[in-house]
Amino acid sequence: MSIAYLYVNDELAQYFWTGLFNESSDGSSLGAGWGSRVFHLLLLDGGDWANGRCRIVSDISEDYEQTIRESYTDISVEAQLALIRHDGADSFREKVRESTGVFCSFCDYANILQVQEVHRLLDDEYGPGKWQKKLAKFQETTTNIWSERVCRALERSLELHLGS
Secondary structure, X not given: OOOOEEEEEOOOOEEEEOOOOOOOOOHHHOOOHHHHHHHHHHHOOOOOOOOOOEEEEEOOOHHHHHHHHHHOEEOHHHHHHHHHHHHOHHHHHHHHHHOHHHHXXXXXXXXXXXXXXXXXXXXXXXXXXXXXXXXXXXXXXXXXXXXXXXXXXHHHOOOOOOOO
16 A cells, blocks of 8 residues: 555644545655646745645544544545646646546546536537436446545635636
């Protein structure tokens, strides 16, 4: 079992996994990849985590088990959505094609959260109605736990602001 890492803001009691968009959250994701990019943008002026007390925590730390997992909000969905808004959905086209996990998360963003830019990307990439069939076929054999996270994000209706 490998150690996974998360970015934590103690003042806001929020965290997200370092590996976003189906990337690994192990040590290789620290300072690299989508999670690192979101972390950086959140810390810039205008970002929701600017001037906050932030840190990186492993999922085997005592603090994670006793405090973060129980009391903090996992904003991984909101972190991905913020980056999609910031960079544009089209910049993730290749990742959607390559990764079933990313494809499914984008389908959830289109279906559950009604993110029109993501919906247009999926229609363009797979054809109107065809990506829904691909998703249904995948869901016949797999439980998509990401959908549960997306539904919780919908209930929270939290929109992260990235700095520039």
